[in-house]
Amino acid sequence: MESYMKGAEDDFDIIKEQQYNPATYLTAKPTAGNFLAWKDFVDQVQTNNIANNANYQKIQGKNADGTINSSFSNLLDVENYIDYMLINYYIGNLDWNKNNWTAARNRKLNETGFRFFCWDAENCMTTIGINIITTEATSTNPAIFIQYLIKNSDFKILLADRIQKHLLNAAGTLTPAAAVARYIKLADEIDMPIIAESARWGDCIGTLYAKNSHWTPRKQRLLTNYFPFRTDTVIKQLRNAGYFPTVQAPTFTHYGGTITSAINLGMSTNSGTIYYTTDGSDPRTSITGTVTASSKTYTNTFSVGSSFTVKARAKTSTEWSPITEAAFVYAGPSAVEIPLTEQLAFGNYPNPFSESTRVHLTLPYDSELQIDIYSIDGRLVKQLFKGKGLSGYNQFDWTPANTESGVYICRIQFQSQNYYLKLMKK
Numbered sequence: 266m267e268s269y270m271k272g273a274e275d276d277f278d279i280i281k282e283q284q285y286n287p288a289t290y291l292t293a294k295p296t297a298g299n300f301l302a303w304k305d306f307v308d309q310v311q312t313n314n315i316a317n318n319a320n321y322q323k324i325q326g327k328n329a330d331g332t333i334n335s336s337f338s339n340l341l342d343v344e345n346y347i348d349y350m351l352i353n354y355y356i357g358n359l360d361w362n363k364n365n366w367t368a369a370r371n372r373k374l375n376e377t378g379f380r381f382f383c384w385d386a387e388n389c390m391t392t393i394g395i396n397i398i399t400t401e402a403t404s405t406n407p408a409i410f411i412q413y414l415i416k417n418s419d420f421k422i423l424l425a426d427r428i429q430k431h432l433l434n435a436a437g438t439l440t441p442a443a444a445v446a447r448y449i450k451l452a453d454e455i456d457m458p459i460i461a462e463s464a465r466w467g468d469c470i471g472t473l474y475a476k477n478s479h480w481t482p483r484k485q486r487l488l489t490n491y492f493p494f495r496t497d498t499v500i501k502q503l504r505n506a507g508y509f510p511t512v513q514a515p516t517f518t519h520y521g522g523t524i525t526s527a528i529n530l531g532m533s534t535n536s537g538t539i540y541y542t543t544d545g546s547d548p549r550t551s552i553t554g555t556v557t558a559s560s561k562t563y564t565n566t567f568s569v570g571s572s573f574t575v576k577a578r579a580k581t582s583t584e585w586s587p588i589t590e591a592a593f594v595y596a597g598p599s600a601v602e603i604p605l606t607e608q609l610a611f612g613n614y615p616n617p618f619s620e621s622t623r624v625h626l627t628l629p630y631d632s633e634l635q636i637d638i639y640s641i642d643g644r645l646v647k648q649l650f651k652g653k654g655l656s657g658y659n660q661f662d663w664t665p666a667n668t669e670s671g672v673y674i675c676r677i678q679f680q681s682q683n684y685y686l687k688l689m690k691k
Contacts, residue, residue, distance in 0.1 A: 266297070270380065272371040278302055279369045280379075285405050302372055306340040306379060307405055316416040318552050325378060331551060340370070341378035343420065347427045349381040350411055355432075355439050355499050357395035360388035362408045381407060390487060393494050398506045415508060418554050422585055428503060429514050429587035432496050435684070439499075442674060442685040444492045449643045452484055488641040493672040493687055512536045514587040515577040519569070521591035527570030532563050534579040534586060539563035541577035548578045549585050556580070571595045611677060617689035621664035624649065624675060624686065630656045635678040638663060638688065646673060654679065665690065 266277045278298030285307070286293060290300040306324065313320040319329035326339030353361055365385040370378060397408075414420045431439045438447075455462075463475050474480075503509040518531040532539050540548040540560040548560040563577065572595045579586040611626035624636060634654030638647040649661050675686035 266369045269382070270369060270371055271376065272374055276371045276373045277369050278372050278379075279367065281367050282364050282406065287405075296367075297369075298372060302338055302340060302370055303368070303379070305338060309340065310410050310413050311404070314416075315413045315420075316418075318417065318419065321414075321417040321419060326375065329552075335375070339375050339378045342380045343378075343414075343423060344427065345380045346407075346410070346414075347424050348431070349383065349407070351427060351431055351439065352383060353386075353407075354398055354502070355495060356386060356389040357391060357397055358386050358389045359391065359395070359397070361386060361397075362406045366407050368407075390491055390495075393491060393498055396502050398502050398508070411508075419551055421508075422549065422554075422587075424508055425510055425585075425587040428500070428509050429589075432500055433514070433587075435520075439496055441493050441496055441687060444496070445488060445641065445643070445674070448487065448492065485642065489671055493641065510584045510586055512579050512581050512584055512586040515539050515541075515563075515579055515589045517575070517577075517589060517591055518566070519591065519593075521574075521593050523594045523596050524569065525596050527568050529566040530569050530575065530591075531566040532577055532589075537579040537581035537586070539577055539579050541575055543573045543575055545574040545576065547576055547588065549580075549588075554585070569593050569595075611684060611686065613675065613686055613688060616687075617691045619691050621662055622688060622690075623660050623662050624677075625658065625660040626677065627658050628654050628656050628679065632680055634659075636661060637676050637678075639674045639676065641672050641674065649675070663688075 266272075266279055267274050270277070275297075278300070279296040280300070280303050281296050284293065284295050285300055285303060287304065287307075290304050293300065295303070309320065309324050313323075315321050315324075322329055322331055323334075323337055324340045325343060326333060326335075326337045328334045328337075358365075367382045367384060368379045369382065370380070415424070431437045433440070437443060459476050459480050463473075463480070466474060468474075500509065504511065513535045515532045515534045519528055532541065539562070540556050541563055542548050542557065542559050542561070544559055546557060546559055548557055549555075550557050569575075572593060574590060574592040576588055576590040578588050611624070613622045613624045616622055628634070632654060633652070635651045636649040637645060638649055640646050647663060647665070649663055670690050673688040673690065675688050677684040677686070
């Protein structure tokens, strides 16, 4: 555990599934350490009113105002727990919660609370629609804790921010493009070793599992039928469970970077009023949930001509959106120009399509542009354009010849940034 967290080998309490029993915690042995802090965590989450901010802050070793209290035990790394839950939701882990989980905490340093670790999750990614968000949750297993924590408004907005970061933002780790790229990389590493693995197991359970007859088709099903659609499905499941707001995070016209001249920054959302700051602070006040004094109400585009970080949320009468942020570095008019990361307006129509589809995009200025279309398993199918793109509206038609039905990824390269479209051929 010292490889993952700060501390020496003997400093950690390590808890695994089916080890903790409130009746025997003083005499039973966990994987390492003892159950004292784990019992304290479980009791506080389940018996204290976590909707009350003082109780929520206390499990993080803090006073009611969010300041650290060294006399309190830091019992939960909240961001880690949220990310841990999201990855299990995303993969639809059916061999989890009652089984196959590990939590660890350095009981000597008290710098961070229990962190959760994924392992032995082979029974997963079965169907697109699998929903374990409302899975049966026993009293001391990981899935139960979120049902208490979600009652706290600060936890709920942090959960929304992590969902936005991982499943919706362009570089999100659980977006279709990122999931496909990561899976292909890992699958390629074991492409040949999988033959030895199949030989090792043979037909020990009555079926001869081999690379060509089982591994390769399974890989293709995931690339074609799971990763392209799973993200949207999980977002809907999270929203239906009340874990993700309907008001959307503000969309920016520019998403930060180094600029050599002033730009006009625009924002939009689907509902509510947008509040933003330019000092790097959150427009929402933690604990109270009110609009901060340093926030401004967005009414129109405004000039960005110096270095600062913009953070924005939308707010209705009942809920806040996830956060959107962008850091701008102003290099001055004499500096060497470094490309600005732009939020391009792009898409394709029709989608799904039968014979052809049109990729369209609006460029903020003239620059080199490349558009490539890949199969879901990463093979280049067509280079649609490579050259100088002109500012304004551009369109490119793709009429695939002898191309199978399925999902294709269109990658747009502009100003050293990659943008992706999901093209669906019927």
